[in-house]
Amino acid sequence: MDCINMLFAVMTIFNIKASGDGIDCDEGYVLIDGGTITIKSNNDGIVASYEDTDTTVNPSITIAGATINITTTGQKAMGIKSDIGSLTINSGTIGVKVSGIASKAFKTGSDMTIGGGNITLVTTGSAFYDTDDKDISSAAGIKCDGKLTIDKGTIDISSSGAGGKGISVDGDLIINDGAINVVTIGGQFKYGSDDTAAKAIKSDGNVTVNGGNISIKTSGVEAEGLESKKTLTINKGTIEIEAYDDCINASNHVAINGGNIYCYSETNDGIDSNGTLTVTGGIIVSSGTKSPEEGFDCDNNTFKITGGILVGTGGATSTPTSSVSTQYSVIYGTTGTANQLMHIESVDGKNVLTYKIPRAYSPMVLLFSSPDLEVKTDY
Secondary structure (H helix, E strand, O other), X not given: OEEOOEEEOOOOEEEEEEOOOOEEEOOOOEEEOOXXXXXXXXXXXXXXXXXXXXXXXXXXXXXXXXXXXXXXXXXXXXXXXXXXXXXEEEXXXXXXXXXXXOOEEEEEOOOXXXXXXXXXXXXXXXXXXXXXXXXXXXOEEEEEOOOEEEOOOEEEEEEOOOOOEEEXXXXXXXXXXXXXEEEEOOOOEEEOOEXXXXXXXXXXXXXXXXXXXXXXXXXXXXXXXXXXXXXXXXXXXXXXXXXXXXOEEEOOEEEEOOOEEEEEEOOOOOEEEOOEEEEOOOEXXXXXXXXOOEOEEOOOOOEEEXXXXXXXXXXXXXXXXXXXXXXXXXXXXXXXXXXXXXXXXXXXXXXXXXXXXXXXXXXXXXXXXXXXXXXXXXX
């Protein structure tokens, strides 16, 4: 279906089967504010395909209350795509399944905003080497070339292809609220000396989490959980990550100011900053694997703790920087048995930590920091 400036109204019902695109708006915007749309296509499901430079044309897609089910099968076929415009989802129930290699459920050449709705995205295609771009192109639940903002909504994403991504953002990623569940089970994709891993959530820009509930599980070589190529900031929210590689990783800085965070890595660090690491609040439980991997890792860079409760286990740990930290910490070396309880209390019987060790360690290095630790007190 081809047209200009498409508007689908309440009570509209479409059932579309297409050998090419399902719905293509080649000069203008797409607005869907109700109805039921089912699309099965060999190419893109819904696309705003305008790519010229006329700024009077608004090549955006907005969905505000509809039931949409899209299935695509072609190579690099997208479920919902805006070539150069924005994509906004305010409400509705949306299910997208894409099976072609390097296919994306949502793809936008500009910014994307999710303000609500129930969204289920499934990708099964592998990555491949694009000879035109001379780069690896991966499948993804969400691929945003601009800034992605998630304000509300329930988002479930699963990716099973080699090198597949749950959420991949070129710009900044901001999560204000919502329930986000991402599972990737694909392995690493290799082409010559190039490779890419199946990661859950990654951004080439900054990542900021201001709230919400985030659940992540990855498997496969180098499959990380939540990654920023710049600064990753967590202010609030509940985050649970089980990752094959690092659970949380940032290239420049990790800042944790609040929230409830649980990390369990199969082969690497629980929380890894390639730059500096600052914790001012929150409850963080982070389990890395055996030496040299760590619960908290920022190499030899500044590790500042001024608040929060931190429990990190691994074969080693980064040491809090005493010159800038205002909260007491303890580093304790021992061995650990899976499901064994570790209890720390003051000599007068005050409990400061009861922790179930999540796996066997030999040796185990525990980093513990809490506002309940007091100077001149025996424990």
